[in-house]
Amino acid sequence: MAFDADEEILQDFLVEAGEILEQLSEQLVDLERHPDDSDLLNAIFRGFHTVKGGAGFLQLEALVNCCHSAENVFDTLRNHKRRVTPELMDVVLQALDYINTMFDQVRNREEPTPAPLSLIQTLDEYALPEGQGAAAARPEPEQSPGPATDEDPGDITDEEFEQLLDALEGDKAGGGSDPKQAEATPSADTPGDDSSDISDDEFEALLDQLHGKGRFSGEVATQSVPDPDETGQPSEPGQSVATGNAEESAKSGDSDLITDDEFERLLDELHGKGKSPGIADGAVARTPADTDKTSKVPDGPEAQARPEAKAAPSPKPGAGKAPETTKPAAAPRDSHPPAAETTVRVDTKRLDDIMNMVGELVLVRNRLQRLGADSEDEHMHKAVSNLDVVTTDLQSAVMATRMQPIKKVFGRFPRVVRDLARNLKKEINLVMHGEETDLDKNLVEALADPLVHLVRNSVDHGIEAPDVREKAGKPRQGTVTLSAEQEGDHILLSIEDDGGGMDPEKLRRKAVEKGIYDQDVADRLTETECFNLIFAAGFSTKDQISDVSGRGVGMDVVKTKISQLNGQIQVHSKLGKGTAIRIKVPLTLAIMPTLMIMLANQSFALPLVNVVEIFHLDLTKKNIVDGRECIVVRDKVFPLFHIKRWLVPSDRGSAEPENAHVVIVAMGTKQVGFVVDQLVGQEEVVIKPLGRALQGTPGMAGATITGDGRIALIIDVPSLLQHYG
Structure with missing residues (x-):
């Protein structure tokens, strides 16, 4: 596990893979309802493929293996070689659970625990076409050359590489290949051996045929065997590229570009006709991350052929010159500057700190509004009004950054x-x-x-x-x-x-x-x-x-x-x-609209979400039902509570007034009436936690500072009634 990798790269992987894994859970369930949705199958395939690529770059072998097996299953499904069944989805969802577990371990900087071998084997069996048994299952991911490989569909096996050498040798002899001659052909490890049946130029052409022209050497001056990237069909060994492909170059305008048909013929030549369906789509849709990983961690014949390509001697100066290798397509691509990034990653703690500062600004705004109301200075009123508008807009903007x-x-x-x-x-x-x-x-x-x-x-x-x-x-x-x-x-x-x-x-x-x-x-x-x-x-x-x-x-x-x-x-x-x-x-818990009330000489805040209505009441008209005071409003009966007796102990023995304000509050479907001494009005407050000595006080959700500078306790209505009522 490359925990010592660049922290920015790791964070990018955690963000991107986290979003993909969240989508995969929903997409997999949706696929079970729409098993023939090809777009959905391709999206799921790309999701596993992208997570595998990022994990391979970070050398997370366990995560790579599980994603690779799941990816193979969906490659089979999207090529219509197997149908989606509930049993298959059970296995894939189980694999997704293990992938999520490993992802959480990576997020916590822990070594990911590999998925069970039995699960990987089951996935590999489902990756086979319908009707093929477990005996034909492909090798397990643990036996792959390395965790960071992307298993490019264009790579070929050693056996196919040998067959291609035999085919080239047969073409050179002018007929079918001789097995004895193929056995006598020296290894490519000695490209400079004069006794070899394959020349250096033919070896260069073979590398170009496998991996693209000019990928493993500098400027190639001459080629005895024409580049199949340009012609699609091998020609006579003695024909040069400059003469043999002049007509094709004139048609295409760029000898480095091949058509889709030529690309398909090349794939058929490498893998056998129809052996790798859908490979063109995979090659075209390859992401930059895949290309990056392939270039960093080669495997298979490419890894073996790279040293020989460097060891090949330079072409003789007397040979014909190959077409210019500079790609004209690069110029217009470089002429467009990259698009500027429109997003930036910010730590949530920084957003919380900004929100707290906005909360303090709201308290200052409330204080200035109270002072401005007592002043007759017109300029003071305008300044406070402008501050109110700016503070409200700033509050909304900061809240929007915290929204999800x-x-x-x-x-x-x-x-x-x-x-x-x-x-x-x-x-x-x-x-x-x-x-x-x-x-x-x-x-x-x-x-x-x-x-x-x-x-x-x-x-x-x-x-x-x-x-x-x-x-x-x-x-x-x-x-x-x-x-x-x-x-x-x-x-x-x-x-x-x-x-x-x-x-x-x-x-x-x-x-x-x-x-x-x-x-x-x-x-x-x-x-x-x-x-x-x-x-x-x-x-x-x-x-x-x-x-x-x-x-x-x-x-x-x-x-x-x-x-x-x-x-x-x-x-x-x-x-x-x-x-x-x-x-x-x-919408938010940071700033709360409240109804400010007075009990005796102390301020309290009732969350406005709980307040249903307010009215003035003659307390002499209250009723007693089952020993509890009640009032009747519009043919509805509401229990009545004097919360001053609960919250202001020094005022418990005082005489009750004949008239009072009643605030009807709701908790779910229940509604009760609170008797208060005075109504101050609506005010937005910032919730501050209670100190350690007051934490857990029944009926209190926190505290705040009011517009007149007082400290007001915020009432937790359900807790208050549960404890006192």
């Missing part, structure tokens, strides 16, 4: 659904919408686990078995829809399935069995409240525990995580029709 498409999360779900569906013997189609929706990179990482739980839950609990769906008049294949869209400064995520839905009565029975509610309380639960029972710790509708579900942990984790992100989650379900779970989270 949610596709980074969505990309893993086709594989999750495919594997789980095969495990559960179900037929499921995953549909995704809004993959390009952007949100903060911290949210992208934080949403990954909750969404995996929800998607697995839809596959396991939601979608029925194919036979059950058929009896219910549904198609055998179920559908899980995953969508994302932006709404204002929030992101809406939706996970829907067309499965069996949830039965409220069954949920009530389970709640009583688990001891969550008494029978009387359970009977009074609404359907929405019944659906929310699935988020209770230890609650599960499964009677048997499996490796997929049944422990009642997943959905509890989901709700906890969404609450930590200041988000909301709602469940809608209809028995026999399906279930939809909707999540609402803010």
